Amino acid sequence: MTRILSISAAILALSACGLQGDLKRPDPLWGNPPLDGPTDPRVIHQMEEEERIRAEQEAAAETAARRAELEAAGDEEAE
Numbered sequence: 586m587t588r589i590l591s592i593s594a595a596i597l598a599l600s601a602c603g604l605q606g607d608l609k610r611p612d613p614l615w616g617n618p619p620l621d622g623p624t625d626p627r628v629i630h631q632m633e634e635e636e637r638i639r640a641e642q643e644a645a646a647e648t649a650a651r652r653a654e655l656e657a658a659g660d661e662e663a664e
Contacts, residue, residue, distance in 0.1 A: 612618035
């Protein structure tokens with residue numbers, strides 16, 4: 586009887602060991618880890634950089650358009 590109780594206690598104790606829930610794959614030891622999706626900091630940084638570049642290009646295009654308008658208005662006044 587004690588043998589059955591000790592085996593049952595051992596099984597119960599060992600069944601509680603380890604991670605609970607889904608296992609998570611560890612990052613690789615070398616190289617870049619895979620992207621985690623849209624919440625990955627590398628993806629967020631890349632999106633912010635692209636947005637900054639796009640905003641700079643739009644600002645440059647607006648400035649060029651204003652200059653062209655001012656030059657066209659200046660040419661009309663000179664005539």
